[in-house]
Amino acid sequence: MITKTLSKIRNTESPLLKRLLIPMGVLVILEILLLVGSIFTGGLTSSLDQNAKDILQQKVASRATYLQNEMIQNWSNVSLTVEKVNQKALALDKKGDIDLSKIADGSEESAPFLNAITDDLISMMRTNHVTGAFVILNTEDLSLTSSGKKPGLYFRDLDPGSAASSNNSDLLLKRAPISLVDKLNIPTDSDWNPLFDFTEKGYKDASFFYKPYQNALKSSGDIEVSDLGYWSQPFVPGRNLDGTSVISYSVPLCLSDGTVYGVLGVDITLDYLQRQIPYGELTTDKQGAYLLALRKNDTFRFKDLLVNGPVYSQATQNLANPDIRKADDKGLSYFLDTKTQGGKFYCTIEALNLYNTNTAFAGDQWVLIGAVKTDDLFSASNHVTMVLAIAIIITLLLGIGGSILISYLIARPITSLSHEMDAIDPKKPVSLRRTHICEIDQLSTSIEQLSSDVIDANNKFARILNMASVKLAGFDINTTSKTIFITSQFFELFQLPDIDVESLTIEQFAQQMEQLQPYLSEEDSTQSVFLYEIPSQSGSVYVRIKYVCVDRHHIGLAEDVTHSILERKIIEHERDHDLLTGLINRRAFYREINRLFSRDSHQLKTAALVMMDLDNLKYTNDTYGHDCGDKYIKSAADCFVSAVPSETIISRISGDEFYLFFYGYDSREAIARVFENMKKSIDNSKFQLPDGQTTKIRVTGGIAWYPKDSTVYEELIRYADFAMYKTKRSSKGAFRDFDLGDYNRESYVMQSKAELSEILEKGLVEYHFQPIVCTATGEIFAYEALMRADMPTLRTPYDILSIAKEERKLAQIERLTATKSIETFVSHLRSGAVEKECKLFFNSLPNQVLSAADIEKVESDFSPYLPQVVFEITEEAHLSEKLQTVKMKFIKKWGCGLALDDYGSGYNSEKALLELSPDYVKIDMNIIRSIDQDSNKQEIVRHIISYGHERNMKIIAEGIENREEACTVIRLGADYLQGYYLAKPARIPPKPDPLVLDVITAAYKTD
Template sequence: MKKRSVKSKSILKHILVPMCILLITEIVILAISVYAGGIVERLEENSRDILQERVINKKGFLENEMNNTWSDVTLLAETINTKAEMLEKQGIISIDQLDNGSNEASPLIAEIADDMIQKLRSNRVNDIYVIFNNHDLDEDVSDKPGIYIRDMDPASKASNRNADLLIERAPASIVQKLNISTDTSWTPLFNFGKHEKDYYKFLYRPYQAALKKQKNYSLGDMGYWSANNCLDGTLQPFISYSVPLIDTKGRVYGVVGISILEEYLTTLLPNEEINGSGHASYELGITTKKANVYSPVLDSTLFDCTSNLTLLQKEEGYYVENSRDEVYAAIETLHLYNTNTPYLDEQWTIMSLIKDDDLMAFSHHINISLILAGLITLGVGMLGCVLISFKLSSPITSLSKQLKTQKKTDGKLQKTDITEIDQLVDSIESLNQNLLDSSRRFTKIIQLASVKMAGFEYDQEKNDFFITDNFFSVFLQDDIDSSLMTYEGFSQKMKEMSPYIKKKEEHKYVYHLPKDNDIIFVELTISWFDAHHVIGLAEDVTERILEQNIIEYERDHDALTGLMNRRAFHREMQILFDEPEVLKTAALLMVDLDNLKYINDHYGHDSGDTYIRKATEAFVKYSPSNTMISRVSGDEFYLFFFGYEDEEPLRKLLMELKHGIDESYITLGKYETFKIKVSGGISWYPKDATTVKNLQLYSDYAMYKVKHTCKGIFANFNKTDYDNDSYMSRNRAELLKLIETESLHYYFQPIVSTKDGSVFAYEALMRSFMPNLKNPEEILNIAKMESKLGKIEELTMFKAMEGYQENIKNHYFDENTKIFVNSIASEMLSPEMIAKFEKTFEPYLHNVVIEVTEGEKMNETLHQQKQKFVEKWHGALALDDYGSGYNSEILLLSITPKYIKIDMSFIHNIDKDNDKQKIVENIVSYGHEGGMLIIAEGVETVDEMKQVMKLKVDYLQGYLLGKPQMKSASIPNEIVKLIQSLNARR
């Protein structure tokens, strides 16, 4: 059959076609990388993420304003309750009759008007109002008295004469008294019955919730946000927050609240910050149980706000339903209510709406740019391929034409001026001669080599077999004549020698051949050139293997005892642990020679080596043959027992081993005998551990536990002891790191005067950010155990004062405020540290108050020294946590402090506990008689603060006044005013 010829191509095509294919492939790969890699999709996703982030930021702003600023009316409600009850006691009003008309409500309105205006200013809201009602709003519809004040621009500076305010609702007498202008829509009452109009939601919802469910909720939980409100006669819609008015008897008599005009709210949500296209807007919405349907709160630029807004959820996000354009919605939920409120059916949201084309404008631009860049690159690349291919193929094409036209007698070819092509002809001419010379040289080298080497070659396709004359002599069979041997005879002889093969690898065999009570090692390497052609090389490698065995033995064995060293033992253990069925039940014994140091010191190291060898002999003699024994260091050994069905036979073997060791001894000098003494720790597989690392760790721990207790025994690993020691070890390490890096921080909690609510002092409180040691009490306990209390005392004094000094320099603290620093009763700064302390903080020493904790054991000498330095500084002493110990009165008499800090256990719920009130009253009376000042610690509620102020404490400290912070935080204005009000009544 005639072979089909392959059509040849010119070199120009050979170069041009692959280059073009390569170029097109690169363009395709680039396109796939860009589009399959999702770059455009990620750009689109990034645009959505940026929009979502803006909505999240705006959500955080609104939540802060609505939850913390605008809706802050709880204290105002308490103030109204206080004044209402006061007027009722005076017979001026009746809380039960307040909604009978303006005459009944006017005295209370007049009393609270200034408080409402002040709250309007401080909360930065448009409106503030109070509506009085004493009846179930579901029974009838009637006009209600109250007051409604409006500030059209709360962001502008307030007028001293309230000229910027308008009265929307209030009795005429109140208008005249306040001298504030009325709006054009002013009426003296809230007109509901007159127009047969439903009550406003900001009145109805919180009032009815309080009337019917107040026992289930706190006052804050009944605060209600309402939307789309509008007073009769006005055109300004607003959102409102209101809480019910409930006196101490549980009577609900109205609501108090604030309002934000939607016009002002719109200025806080500028659409321009979303996108420069002009087709985007912020929207507020309210959703109920129906998912993705929102009642709009603000007017929308992209949809009609008079109807509900429905969002469709797609894979990319939310889109507006029934919109002419694709409008994308980024939405976040505002958390305005706690979980325990009566308004969980309403959920406020903020969203940003933008046309999808505007949102994705940048990614679309990038997509078009990539396509244009790819097309331009392809065109320029194709042109370059043609030019380069023509340039490369021209010299070779010219040479080819010469070869076709040139005669054999013409001599050399014309030079192409291309070095590689010009060298090609010369290389071909000299190739054969070089190959011949190389073959001769290699043959000579093999003949001169001192290594015994032989080989064979077999071509199966030609049935051609060659073997060197000395091949079988390498295998110690000099009587075999290989000159006439066939491949079949050769194969038969090699099969007869197969029992001597001791090691097999891929294409390599090692033979162990006996010779004169010794072993000769021969390595046979087989190599296939193709499926039919094989070559073999036999080499005497005895010397190399013996040297390798010596090196491996010295590497893996201890020179003194001949036992495995640590590295070899670990390697063999890893091999064993890969076969759990071989391990079964096992035990790792770590042994330490008890008296090796004594022998080395008193009899010399030669005797110590004898002691080690004798111990090794005992280990080997009294252990089963399958036991792995290793010397891991000078006097430490591992013995690994494995392959047992359960622990019982192993325990007997360990007892026999210990008995055998105890009976072993060495002779020192001429007559003195010395018994072998060892201590050991045992860890069990698989009971204690299933890994080599843990098994060694646990046996080490058990052995060292024995060494530091009773010595001379074998002890089992105890997990409980190990965990306890590990815990202490970690904490000790962390304490040392804490001290070394000075990683203690000090936060400052204000101490407030009961006279005017001003900050009198700050207490420095220890804080740690270490992984385990975070609790100050735990730090002090560990430091005491480690004798590091002195370092903690030093860190406390310097770090606390450094923070105090920094706050004064940054104007966070007033330079006259006191600083209370906790001192450890059993510790005192060294004279050098005291000198450094006085030099560093000299301007502030008179403000230092050293706190002595009642629970600490008092060191009388150190206390007198501290008192001496405090007097020198013109500072003071304070007794901390008074009442928490059993010797409170004795300690108080012994240290004579200027300040007594009553323990927070007496302050907690003191308003409900008569016994605590009596105790605190006695402490205050005793302290004041002795010229001491009283500080109530742990004040957390308004009722607790009121009670301790009744008992005439001098200062307050607790979370109600301020939490510990690195910098000062202002005391809440409502608390300051309440303190001033309560102090005026004392």
């Protein structure tokens, strides 16, 4: 404030000085303009700019060549695979295993062919290092019909660069027939479907399938298949739940006779593709961007544009509405000059020659665009320009300074009046001689009047200060008269009693205040309030100064606020510190760590947040009393403080929990060394117990690392807390680093438990129904109710039952299953969707029974329909004899049936069959599957049927998936059939295809 006041006084100019400065300043400016013109007409900056453009073009050309080689020589190298696939198609057709004219009619018709080419497709995907491979079968002209649903295969490999698994467990199966899913033993993706559904959102633009296929239909038979290959624009395949976008290369499957029966292709995810075009190579500060697009007649197509780089959004905005000017004769480099917020970009464009000349898609030219902001690209020339500008400014300042000096020398005769003013005592009335210059004499008169006013005001101000009950002092600077008034006690407040304020000038006063700057502890520039902490023999003295400006007076009031400041510090210390340990408390810790994370991250460097818990505090409190426990906490806190560097933040969060925050280290190893010293200190600690014995301080802790685990302190605290409690559950007295995998698994389990509670509270399940058909009549005998849920983590009955078992909530599941399935089935009976005589099968948990209240409610609500209910029991564990008796009692009371489910799966035994004596035995689908080809399975089923029929048990064959399996089990004597061959489970009870029912009745009559 004092410095600004002096600056205003010294910069006061007279009219004479201005008249001298103006023409000299104009002369200096003309000289500078001549210098600028001579520099910038030499072409230095344009040469630097051209060099930068050439380097960028070379980088983009090199990357485009690499990408073109990858796309042509590796990714799209599918000719050999196409040849193998065609050979197998002809062989299977000739053998009669498939009919090429009907191969696209459904999953079952295409399954033998798809099974035969699976290894070829996987081998091609791994050899070509692509993220996906697919085959889509079709025998129709797509211009005459909608794409609809098509059979095929689709594999996904999210990391083609990693080593391949011998059992293909690193792959995902996205599309394949159901029969193939079980054989391949490859995990299915979350959006798996047996067919390609081109009505789904991601496949609405199915050019990757439509274009190569239709062009193959139009082409002559002798054309090369590779000439019909097509690179698609990015799209999201089908219902892809993770939103992964891909580009694909696809070719038609054509035989030598011109038959076109499908499309084979590969895909590349955009995530994988982005790694092939690293934008960081464009500029040293990684501020460039790569863009991959299609170009037709210098028009770029930006739908689903692939981009990579921190400035891609601005570059895309410019390219979307470009004002393009060609920068060279080749037409490869463009300069984008737009008025958008993104600014100016320089782009160089390289074409990728992916198609041969005169081929079907030769008009689709892929281009790689390298975009760099012009400010970054031309930084060298900009730097040269800036250096020259600085030189010009310095020259200008020197010229102006010289002009001022010359003007001052010319105006020197009028400075005599200034000398006279210097000799005047400001505390006495001022009287100046006249110079007979109108402006100067008017100024003298004004100064005389102001001097009189200042003396009068200062006297009043001094009298007021002397009457105050606190130590106050002040000063008043008059910018007009260039005088200062200081009260006698002003510098005494600052512990400087020897300064004579009577003789101080404005400059001397400013120098004294400058010397006090090191003691400035707080500053509020907006309110012009400054707090000084002055050291003294009895401790620090706090002085607060507030400045105000009234007209041409700068006034400052100084006040000794030592007492109030010390009281405030005591209150703040008690507020922020734990009374027992002296460590900062939770609130102070959060404030301090928030302050650190709000600053530049360079100050944190590598950091670690440690959460610690005293292991045996409860034992100490219970055994020796809370006073001893407090001493134990205090000893532990002292141990922590003495074992770590002073800059470490240590806080007691609660009774036995502490936070330690290590920061500012160059590496984790450096923190680890400090941490090891602390653990040794803790291990060597001794605490004296009241009975004279000693014990060690035992601590369990968790560690979260910055920036490895997180850069957000709230997450670090949460992670350290998780790691500590994870450690306490396994072994006390140890420390463990945070593990994100454990954290995510725990989170998954917690969410699953929450979803289970929501399902049970709100009944958020529904039931789909699958028909059970009588082999003798071909009519629907019953429906099985199958549980379905639509929750983020709990989606299958297995998931729900697993969590329910862990949470001991199987009884609630049993109640929900019984009531909800019967209720839903009854609603279908009443609506006419199900015949009145149909029975309902539902899965009942073996060791769970309905409570008396539940039994009473079921009887009250559904009594007329209970004889149509059949309880299915799977022997997953030993069935309690007591629970069996209770369950059989109300089953018999209701007139329900009893079925033994999954017989022969390994869960059931002959003992269960003997103990339960069920009405129905459901043979497990693993025995039924491919039974027509396995004589051993046929023999097992024959014995089961024979045993059951002798004891009036009805036999149900589960998992029937084709005609051959159905006819075989009918021949063996099965009473009922169930499986996908008849119908898939659906919300509305489905009815089998009449043709399928005809097959069943015909097979029964034949046998």
